Structure formats: C-alpha cells, structure tokens
Amino acid sequence: MTTATALSFADTPSFGAPSREPPANLDAEMALLGTLLANNAGFDKVGDFLLPEHFADPAHQKIFGALKRVVEGGGTADARTLKHVLSQEESLAELGGVQYLAELAANALTIIDPKHYGQLIYDLYLRRALIGIGEEVVNDAFRPDNEYSAAEQIEAAEHQLFHLASSGDARGDLKSFGSTLKETLKMVEAAYQREGRLTGITSGFRDMDRLLGGLQKSDLLILAARPAMGKTALATNIAFNAAASHSAERDEAGNLVERHGHNVAIFSLEMSAEQLALRILGEQSEVPSDAIRRGAIDQHQFEAVFAASQQLNALSL
Numbered sequence: 471m472t473t474a475t476a477l478s479f480a481d482t483p484s485f486g487a488p489s490r491e492p493p494a495n496l497d498a499e500m501a502l503l504g505t506l507l508a509n510n511a512g513f514d515k516v517g518d519f520l521l522p523e524h525f526a527d528p529a530h531q532k533i534f535g536a537l538k539r540v541v542e543g544g545g546t547a548d549a550r551t552l553k554h555v556l557s558q559e560e561s562l563a564e565l566g567g568v569q570y571l572a573e574l575a576a577n578a579l580t581i582i583d584p585k586h587y588g589q590l591i592y593d594l595y596l597r598r599a600l601i602g603i604g605e606e607v608v609n610d611a612f613r614p615d616n617e618y619s620a621a622e623q624i625e626a627a628e629h630q631l632f633h634l635a636s637s638g639d640a641r642g643d644l645k646s647f648g649s650t651l652k653e654t655l656k657m658v659e660a661a662y663q664r665e666g667r668l669t670g671i672t673s674g675f676r677d678m679d680r681l682l683g684g685l686q687k688s689d690l691l692i693l694a695a696r697p698a699m700g701k702t703a704l705a706t707n708i709a710f711n712a713a714a715s716h717s718a719e720r721d722e723a724g725n726l727v728e729r730h731g732h733n734v735a736i737f738s739l740e741m742s743a744e745q746l747a748l749r750i751l752g753e754q755s756e757v758p759s760d761a762i763r764r765g766a767i768d769q770h771q772f773e774a775v776f777a778a779s780q781q782l783n784a785l786s787l
Contacts, residue, residue, distance in 0.1 A: 498591055499525050503534060503537070507574055515585040516588035522535035533574075536555045611623060750787075
C-alpha cells in the first residue's frame with residue numbers, strides 16, 4: 471500500500487537564512503580601472519558594453535563614469551585629469567581621495583585583458599541583479615495583501631528578466647560614432663574577405679544580394695504581393711539558402727575559418743510546421759509537394775525526396 475506524504479512549510483527552503491554577500495570582485499574592478507587609467511586605449515575593448523553601474527563599489531562606479539566621459543569626449547583620462555571631476559565625491563574620499571586614483575594607475579597590471587575583466591565585472595553585475603529580482607519575486611509572492619495575481623507577478627518577473635538580458639551589448643541607448651564606425655569597418659573587412667563580397671548572409675538570389683549586400687542583422691525586409699504570387703515559396707527558398715550557405719570569415723587570431731550554414735527560424739500564421747516542411751522538401755527535391763503528400767511518386771522521385779530530406783535534416787532550419 472502506497473502512503474502519500476504531504477509537504478509542509480517546514481520542508482520548504484527557509485528564506486530567513488543568514489544573508490550572503492552579493493557576488494563581486496573588487497580586485498578585478500581595481501585591476502581594470504588601473505589599466506584603463508594607465509592606458510586609455512584599453513577602453514575600446516569595454517566601452518561598448520560596460521557601464522558605471524556594473525561596478526559593485528560606488529567609488530569605482532564614479533571613477534569609471536568619469537573616465538568614460540573623458541575618453542569618449544576625446545580627452546585623456548588619468549589621475550590628474552580626473553582629479554577635478556571627482557574631487558567632491560564622498561565615496562572616493564573614503565578610499566583616499568585623489569591619491570587612490572594614482573595608486574590604481576601605479577598598481578596597474580599591464581598584462582591583463584581589459585575585455586576579459588570587463589566581462590567578468592558585467593557577469594557579476596548580472597548575478598547581483600538576478601538576486602535582486604529573485605528576492606523581489608519571493609517577497610511579492612509571500613505578501614498576503616498583494617493586489618496582483620500570480621500570473622501577473624510571473625509576467626512582471628519575465629519583463630524584468632528580459633530587460634536584464636537585453637541590457638548588455640544589445641541595449642538600445644546612445645552609441646558614440648567612433649564605436650559604431652569601428653563595428654562598420656569590421657563588417658566591411660568581413661565582406662572583403664568573404665566570397666561574394668557580401669556584408670550579410672546570402673539570400674541565394676544574386677540580384678537580391680547585389681541590391682541588399684546580403685541579409686543584414688538590423689534590416690526588416692517586407693515581401694509584399696497579391697495572393698498566390700509565390701511569396702511563401704520565395705521566403706522558404708531564402709530561408710533554405712541562408713541555412714545552407716557557406717562563408718569564410720577570420721577569427722580573432724586572424725585565421726580564415728569556413729562557416730557552414732546559419733541558424734534560421736520561420737514563423738508562419740498561415741501554414742503549419744508540417745506544411746512548411748513539405749513545401750521546402752518539394753522545392754529542394756524538385757518533386758511537387760502535393761504529389762509527395764499523396765504519395766503519388768515513383769522510385770526516382772522517392773530517392774530525390776529522401777536525399778533532400780537528409781540534406782534538410784543537417785541544417786539548422
């Protein structure tokens with residue numbers, strides 16, 4: 471006879487446990503700030519994603535914020551130039567004032583990779599933010615007088631998590647022209663190295679690629695036509711060609727690397743996944759999709775369908 475055991479509140483995790491220190495690495499923050507003060511060139515590796523609030527120490531937030539403003543304004547950020555900017559900051563005074571800036575620069579480790587340290591600091595910031603969101607979710611769920619339903623609380627938590635996830639490189643705030651220009655030059659260089667001279671992903675249609683330069687990350691392309699003009703057929707062909715495309719790109723070490731295929735997702739409000747798969751299978755096997763659906767195919771066509779299915783199965787489509 472099986473006995474059911476009820477789970478009491480005593481079995482659930484205790485939220486009144488002793489508090490733990492939020493994750494932070496002040497040594498990494500000091501090393502990065504010292505390196506940037508000693509050599510502003512390292513700012514280019516972190517300026518696009520690292521923000522002052524990502525630092526755990528309030529004084530480090532102020533220092534990086536001032537350094538960021540000076541460097542992006544075309545100036546040189548060192549202990550002397552930041553002296554007047556930060557002389558009134560109480561958080562910095564508690565650490566030793568302007569002398570602290572000089573110590574950071576003097577103790578700088580020239581061998582560190584600014585980007586690696588910046589990513590470490592940003593990751594720890596995300597962890598602290600996750601802890602804050604988690605605590606808020608727990609506290610709201612425990613409140614007996616909460617006016618929001620559980621479903622609404624879940625939606626609010628999802629919104630916070632989505633905002634946090636999109637707050638790094640993909641954030642939508644202002645970017646300096648210099649950082650944008652660098653990314654543009656990287657894209658042009660990649661196009662020069664790539665067969666076909668495309669800055670984007672090939673659509674498989676030469677005239678379209680020549681006009682657009684390939685499919686670009688930032689573009690929204692609208693394909694409009696009257697009903698039954700072949701819009702879906704064209705779209706599925708583009709999707710297949712992008713998923714099956716090959717390109718040669720250089721990695722960070724400068725080595726030429728062959729890339730096989732791209733990840734492609736198709737969203738359709740008119741056709742089911744099975745219908746889309748059948749259509750693409752028909753296009754690639756050159757066998758009518760209605761004949762495949764009805765099984766009205768001969769041995770040669772069956773072999774063509776099977777070969778096409780093997781090829782499609784290997785794609786990230």
